[in-house]
Amino acid sequence: MPTPSLPYTAQQEKLARYAKALSHPARIYILRFLDKQCACYVGNIVDELPMAQSSVSQHLKELKNAGLIQGTVEPPKIKYCINRENWREAQAMFAALFEER
Amino acid sequence: MPTPSLPYTAQQEKLARYAKALSHPARIYILRFLDKQCACYVGNIVDELPMAQSSVSQHLKELKNAGLIQGTVEPPKIKYCINRENWREAQAMFAALFEER
DNA sequence: AACACTTATCGTGTTTTTACGATAAACTAT
DNA sequence: ATAGTTTATCGTAAAAACACGATAAGTGTT
Numbered sequence: 358m359p360t361p362s363l364p365y366t367a368q369q370e371k372l373a374r375y376a377k378a379l380s381h382p383a384r385i386y387i388l389r390f391l392d393k394q395c396a397c398y399v400g401n402i403v404d405e406l407p408m409a410q411s412s413v414s415q416h417l418k419e420l421k422n423a424g425l426i427q428g429t430v431e432p433p434k435i436k437y438c439i440n441r442e443n444w445r446e447a448q449a450m451f452a453a454l455f456e457e458r
Numbered sequence: 459m460p461t462p463s464l465p466y467t468a469q470q471e472k473l474a475r476y477a478k479a480l481s482h483p484a485r486i487y488i489l490r491f492l493d494k495q496c497a498c499y500v501g502n503i504v505d506e507l508p509m510a511q512s513s514v515s516q517h518l519k520e521l522k523n524a525g526l527i528q529g530t531v532e533p534p535k536i537k538y539c540i541n542r543e544n545w546r547e548a549q550a551m552f553a554a555l556f557e558e559r
Numbered sequence: 560a561a562c563a564c565t566t567a568t569c570g571t572g573t574t575t576t577t578a579c580g581a582t583a584a585a586c587t588a589t
Numbered sequence: 590a591t592a593g594t595t596t597a598t599c600g601t602a603a604a605a606a607c608a609c610g611a612t613a614a615g616t617g618t619t
Contacts, residue, residue: 364508365483373486379477381577382466385555389470392559399596407465412578414597419576432586433595448556454486455549458493482607500566513608515567520606533616534565561619568613575606583598589591 372454375447378423383408384416388439391426396438398431473555476548479524484509485517489540492527497539499532 365373379385387402394401403413417437420426424443428435466474480486488503495502504514518538521527525544529536 365487369483369486369490373481373483376477376480376486379555380474380481381478382470382474385470385474385477386466389555389558400594403596408577409579410596411580411598415577418597430585433593434586435596444556448553451552451556452549454480454490455545455552457490504566509607510609511566512568512610516607519567529566531616534563536566563618564616566614569611571609571611573607573609575604577602577604579601579603581599584596585594586596587592587594589593 368450372450374423375425375450378420378425381416383413384420387413387416387420388425391437391439396436398434398436400434402437469551473551475524476526476551479521479526482517484514485521488514488517488521489526492538492540497537499535499537501535503538 379388383406386406390402390405391397399410399413399417402417403410406413417426417428421428424440425447426437427440428437430436480489484507487507491503491506492498500511500514500518503518504511507514518527518529522529525541526548527538528541529538531537
């Protein structure tokens with residue numbers, strides 16, 4: 358295996374990170390829900406999903422770390438919404454992957 | 459027997475499965491490579507990637523199980539290519555996720 | 560049959576993901 | 590202060606992902 362020590366391009370790494378964020382149905386659900394509702398509180402999402410509050414919180418954290426959502430504090434709640442800038446970037450990167458030839 | 463109520467829709471599960479297939483940079487690389495080359499042998503891919511042949515084989519298996527690629531035997535080699543039907547389906551499903559509102 | 564070539568699979572160890580309950584942190588209201 | 594509400598984090602355990610070397614399986618050739 359004599360070839361490249363340079364592993365992957367930054368683009369490939371980034372797209373893989375976005376894809377990983379989308380790789381669990383609960384996170385697809387959350388994103389779809391936020392996209393429809395524009396914004397909502399954690400409690401609303403917990404009510405929708407068949408898992409513990411702590412698990413939902415963890416999925417939200419992963420989506421936030423991936424840059425796909427963002428939260429704003431509205432005491433005593435926290436409101437989450439799609440991060441539109443990165444959302445568009447992810448959209449473009451997936452589109453490019455499938456269109457390119 | 460009543461049908462068990464699944465927590466997520468079939469669509470969400472399917473999209474999550476496609477996303478998981480794309481969630482590793484090596485698999486992004488492979489798909490991109492196959493898309494460009496139209497088709498190639500396993501050896502060509504192994505030469506491109508900084509990992510063992512057995513690891514590449516495992517990534518190919520995952521992509522095949524996800525339905526994104528397919529292989530045809532051309533003794534003594536095996537030629538892989540994109541599964542265009544599922545490729546288009548994945549393209550449509552990602553596009554729908556990001557466009558929908 | 561024996562060999563060479565190509566790729567898949569096996570066995571193993573390490574790391575990451577996923578889920579949970581319990582607890583902490585931050586804020587409001589009484 | 591005390592209590593109540595909301596969400597994040599901690600600690601843990603089970604499962605899955607990932608990579609590797611070694612080996613098997615399949616095919617063509619001699």
